[in-house]
Every structure is written in C-alpha cells, then in structure tokens.
Amino acid sequence: MSQNTHRVRDDFEAALLETTPFLRAFARTLCHDADQAEDLAQETLVKALTCRHQFQPGTNLRAWLSTILRNRFYSGQRRLRWRGEYDAEAMERTLVAPDDPAMTCELEDVRRALAMLPDFQREALILVGAGGLSYEEVANIAGCPVGTVKSRVRRARDELTAILFEGRTAPQPSAPAPLAAIVDDFDRLRRGRSAA
Known part of the structure; x- marks a missing residue:
C-alpha cells in the first residue's frame, strides 16, 4: 500500500474522530x-468506515454521516414500532454544564423544550444550529425541499422561544391520516435505501 493511500485513510479516520462528538449529540436528540x-x-x-469508498472527498463529511445516522435511526424506529412504544421515562439528560450549576438548569430547560418540538423540527434545528450544516445539506439529508427545511428551522426557533420565554407549550401535532402515514413510511424507506 502506498504512502498516499495511508495518508488518505488516516485523514478520513481523523475526520471521523473529529465528527464523533457531533454524531453522539445528534443521536441523543433523536x-x-x-x-x-x-x-x-x-x-x-x-x-462509514465500511462504506468510505462511497464518500466523495471535498464534500461535507458531517452531512454524509448525518444522513447515515438518520437513516439508521428511522430504520430502527420502524422495527421498534412493531415491538411497542418507546419508554419516555428512560430519557436521559443530553446537555450538561459541569462548571456552572445555574447553566445546567438552563440547559435542562432547553433540553425539555427541544423534546416538546415535533421530530422534524427538532431534527432540522439541531442539524442547522448545532451541526453547522447548510439548509441545502439538511434538505438532502431529510429528503425535502430547502424551503421546507428553512420553514422547519424558523418554526422550531419560534416554538423554542415561546416555550422558554413565554411559558407556552408546543402545539401537539395532529395525527396523520392512515394513508398519509403509509406514504410517509414508504418515502422514508425509499430514501433510506438510496442513502445507505
């Protein structure tokens, strides 16, 4: 194996290590x-390691990894749907501020407020706000138009502001019609197969 091949492999692995904290945080929000x-x-x-040959050098590794993580999560959720509901009591804190106890309380409030958002809004906000991904990259990950991502992020920010500063609770999403739910599941499955 040439030195150039070793260097490319080492660069890829170093970039994976650098992105790991973001992946862990994104996984916790999901x-x-x-x-x-x-x-x-x-x-x-x-x-990612087994499919590294599919990664296009020069593109956003964080976006590529987010797509893989998201697809694996939703695939697992579809399987879990047949086993029963997720136990919300098992939820752990995802935000920690060990140096400032007051900040820990504020972060806990933010975590609770994030949990009140619909999944699609929380996901878009985390990827854009915390992940630093562009709207276009998040649109590719979520398989929706850029305008939809912008709308989701804007609404998520508005809801967080209302929850945290106005004491308002997030609106409960209405239950989708059975046919719409089936179509959504089909679309996610199709997107998941094309990204994996």
Missing part, C-alpha cells in the same frame, strides 16, 4: 436515550 444514542453513533461510524 433517541432520547444515552445508551441507544451511543449504539447508533457507533453503528454510524462502522457503516
């Missing part, structure tokens, strides 16, 4: 369970 999130982040890294 899973709401620290153990499940760790497993999901590890599965994503293993998948």
Whole structure:
C-alpha cells in the first residue's frame, strides 16, 4: 500500500474522530436515550468506515454521516414500532454544564423544550444550529425541499422561544391520516435505501 493511500485513510479516520462528538449529540436528540444514542453513533461510524469508498472527498463529511445516522435511526424506529412504544421515562439528560450549576438548569430547560418540538423540527434545528450544516445539506439529508427545511428551522426557533420565554407549550401535532402515514413510511424507506 502506498504512502498516499495511508495518508488518505488516516485523514478520513481523523475526520471521523473529529465528527464523533457531533454524531453522539445528534443521536441523543433523536433517541432520547444515552445508551441507544451511543449504539447508533457507533453503528454510524462502522457503516462509514465500511462504506468510505462511497464518500466523495471535498464534500461535507458531517452531512454524509448525518444522513447515515438518520437513516439508521428511522430504520430502527420502524422495527421498534412493531415491538411497542418507546419508554419516555428512560430519557436521559443530553446537555450538561459541569462548571456552572445555574447553566445546567438552563440547559435542562432547553433540553425539555427541544423534546416538546415535533421530530422534524427538532431534527432540522439541531442539524442547522448545532451541526453547522447548510439548509441545502439538511434538505438532502431529510429528503425535502430547502424551503421546507428553512420553514422547519424558523418554526422550531419560534416554538423554542415561546416555550422558554413565554411559558407556552408546543402545539401537539395532529395525527396523520392512515394513508398519509403509509406514504410517509414508504418515502422514508425509499430514501433510506438510496442513502445507505
């Protein structure tokens, strides 16, 4: 194996290590369970290593990894749907501020407020706000138009502001019609297969 090949491999692995904290945090926002999130982040890294030949050098590695993680999460959720509901009591804190106890309380409020958002809004806000991904990259990950991502992020920010500063609770999403739910599941499955 040439030195150039070793260097490319080392660069890819170093970039994966650098992105790992973001993947773990993103997994926690999706899973709401620290153990499940760790497993999901590890599965994503293993998948990325085995499929590194599919990564296009010069593109955004964080966006590529987010797509893998998100697809693995939703695939797992579809399987879990047949096993029963997720235990919300098992939720662990995802935000910690060990140096400032007052900040820990504020971060806990933010975590609770994030948990009140609909999944699609929380996901878009985390990827854009915390992940630093562009609207276009998040649109590719979520498989929706850029305008939809912008709308989701804007609404998520507005809802967080209302929850945190006005004491308002997030609106409960209405239950989708059965046919719409089936179509959504089909679309996610199709997107998941094309990204994996």
